[in-house]
Amino acid sequence: MRDQEGHRLSTKETAELLGVKPETVYAYVSRGQLSSRRDTGGRGSTFDAREVTALARRNRRDTGGSSALGGVGDLSVRTRLTLIDTDRYYFRGVDATELATHHSYEEVAEWLWTGELRPGVVFTAPEEPVAAARRAVAALPEHSEPVDRLRVVTVAAAAVDPLRFDLSEEAVLGTARTLIPTLVAALPPVLHTHRDSGPLAHRLWARLTGRRPDEASLRVLDTALGLLVDHDLAASTLAVRVAASARAHAYAAVSAGLGVLEGPLHGAASEFAHRLLLDVLDRGTAVPAIADELRAGRRVPGLGHRLYPGEDPRARTLFQLLEDVPTAAPALAAARDIEATAARHTPLHANVDLALAVLSVTSGMPASAGETVFAVARTAGWIAHALEEYGERPLRMRPSGQYVGARPPQPLPE
Template sequence: MTDQPESARPGAPRLTTREAAELLGVKPETVYAYVSRGQLNSARAAGGRGSTFDADEVRALARRSGRRDPSPAGGDLVFRTGLTLIEGDRCYFRGVDATELARRYGYEEVAEWLWTGEPRPGARFTAPAGPLAAARRAIGALPAHSGSTDRLRVAVTAAAATDALRFDLSPEAVLNSARGLIPTLVAALPTLGDPAPEGSSLARELWSRLTAEPADTPSLAVLDAALALLIDHDLAASTLAARVAASARAHPYAVVSAGLGVLEGPLHGAASGLAHRMLQEAVDRGSAVPVVADHLRTGRRVPGLGHRLYRGEDPRATLLFDLLARTPRAAAALAAAREVMATTARHAPLHANVDLALAVLSVSRGMAADAGETVFAVARTAGWIAHALEEYGERPLRIRPSGQYTGPRP
């Protein structure tokens, strides 16, 4: 460790502490930890205010620690995250296979794992009375034809208005808000079937908002696993929007609102609705072959197939298909889905994704076409909160790409 005057190496390029931290991808405090361990040399800045660092030395340390130089303006943004890894056609939450987590734990337990990295067996979320009442009133004022995402966005805004402490961005406060917000979103939706018994899991609470058909154990297992699997999936479009909001230090409710706004796009959360309609048509016609043929003839992609992050079948779909195979009520829809996959495979090497598996559940249990989008939105709320917690620990407003102007010159 050295702390010599800046003039000790005249002409050498120097970085401020903030610049060195950005290059290394760490917080300023960590830069000084590197100095104390002898991994970096610092020099007093002119006037004795702060420290400066040799740029070449910082870059060498960045290479040794596996850090990347910041992307150029307009290039791809890369975020360091300790939440989700997608590698080798598998998905991991904090280093644990997401499908194994979904097999063994419920949605709330997996959410707690993603948030804290600590197991909380038997975790249950409860909707606070005040925010829930406000959310229900707000949803009740919407037109009858409003979609589920419309209702969820309104519910988030209403719940936020009741939380005077929403601007407290400490981890404990953010998690307390999240544990109340997620069940509020579910409980504020209109009830279609028998209400869940008191103390039920979030999956059971959500079931009565998705269908009037009675819940059964195999179907609830599918829904709970789907919620757990959809909690996070790296930097999807809605998650990026959530991190941008968190970078501006928006409160957690606003972060969720940002995510919901992007989720509604037909290429993101709403994609499951397209798979539902396609699969329902295949069931109604008694064969998937003419349905797939119609899509190919008109140049439309077959919904529920293919994923840019997986070479083979989406591992989330694989687990859900396995659980659906144990659900007698899903037999017809599952057979139709497998026929869709087999028919399409003759023309293109596409594999099933999680949207097709969600469609099997929604079609087989009399759910609306947007049921998969509702499941997606509720599940991913926990992921957006997890990313917000990470982003609150970064430098504010760091997500600021530069525009490349192409309009007329002044």
């Protein structure tokens, strides 16, 4: 663990960062490549994080920097951000569900970025990028989806930021703290009487539904944002790291993530769960709705996650909070009916998409609301991963293709 100064690493952490055994760490000390000191509790040695990071970079450079994607199918990327373990997940070693239920989205984001909590922090957007983003969004067709708008907002905000190419940690975190509220501020408001200030979840609510929120509903939305901040190397996050590896600026890296997020198997999955939930509520039972999905050869949306053998901890947390929202009872019952009915075919548990669908259906939000929540929330995680990647060897995300085409030389085509 880090000491009170926040700049010391344990022997285990140092070994993991360097990719060596603990005894090798002490060999580095004996050769003068690292300095160590006993921690205040006398339980072991600690190491300066900056020295360790610099040594790791030198080692990668001296050995030619073996690619993180070096072998076919090898997608191992060392990260200090998120650990997924059986039925739980952690942000910098702290239980993510506990963190999100006890702290605001902005506080969770700060923890992921810096390893420090900033109680009461609220992200605010400068006027210039918001104005540019709103003009760009206004030029889109009326039927444009929210993620279409978010991509345009990101490009517009980048265009008015002359410091976007500064990849220092301070500059990138400054970008993060202004881009995220700009994403929300540039979305057309639905609840026009709502004040455009306060915690980010309150401002986002006014962009998702015309219904006035109660405190329980706002807490669900805020917690959902915190839970979705990061989830290890999801497809969109990997795209962000590839962009950052090429030293794309933070706005461009976020744009890469938004492009992948729109896939039906990623961020857009909650839209299908929303529509299924409405179908079950309309029919009064999940049986015919599930039968229709299976008959069409489709997966039942909102169920199962490849990383969790049991219930998605994000879904479990949101379902618990939704029980405090009186109007959520019918949608919650329908979600449980979906889970129980599908279990007759295959034992899958609810995932976060189904929980987001309960929130969106209960709150009168459109089917696309879950994807919007996902995109805004995950922007914080994408920037955290971009920051990590900026500290790695450039262009390391370059696997070799396994060519299976016609062998040369082939004649010129006529």
